[in-house]
Amino acid sequence: MQFEQKELVLAARPRGLHLVTRDIVAQLPTLSGFQQGMCHLLLLHTSAALTINENASPEVAADLADDLDRLVPDGRPGYRHTIEGPDDMAAHTKTTLAGSALMIPVRKGALWLGTWQGIFLCEFRNDAPRRHIAATLFGP
Numbered sequence: 115m116q117f118e119q120k121e122l123v124l125a126a127r128p129r130g131l132h133l134v135t136r137d138i139v140a141q142l143p144t145l146s147g148f149q150q151g152m153c154h155l156l157l158l159h160t161s162a163a164l165t166i167n168e169n170a171s172p173e174v175a176a177d178l179a180d181d182l183d184r185l186v187p188d189g190r191p192g193y194r195h196t197i198e199g200p201d202d203m204a205a206h207t208k209t210t211l212a213g214s215a216l217m218i219p220v221r222k223g224a225l226w227l228g229t230w231q232g233i234f235l236c237e238f239r240n241d242a243p244r245r246h247i248a249a250t251l252f253g254p
Contacts, residue, residue, distance in 0.1 A: 150253050164212075185211075220251065
């Protein structure tokens with residue numbers, strides 16, 4: 115069994131959903147050596163998320179971000195965790211809804227995603243830092 119583990123860094127981005135498939139693959143140069151296997155990605159933050167969704171139409175990402183903001187508005191009255199600003203607790207809730215980890219099959223040296231699928235960073239903070247991902251590749 116072959117294993118590789120690496121920390122990936124994504125540039126700081128504004129609030130919203132951002133297609134990051136190419137950014138992730140660019141930081142995994144040994145991916146091409148895995149003919150089959152799995153890629154596990156864990157976002158090392160609690161106020162952003164990773165998701166797989168349609169990558170063909172940018173309107174999808176914008177609509178998803180709008181939906182999440184409507185479902186979980188910033189600064190909801192009654193939040194107890196408010197010390198980091200009105201967008202912070204809402205960001206934690208959205209992260210719980212969207213998830214912070216992905217498991218993606220690897221096939222023929224590439225991530226095995228559907229034709230219209232891409233990996234998105236869901237940035238829920240107004241002033242977010244760079245984001246870090248623990249990436250683990252494994253396969254025979």
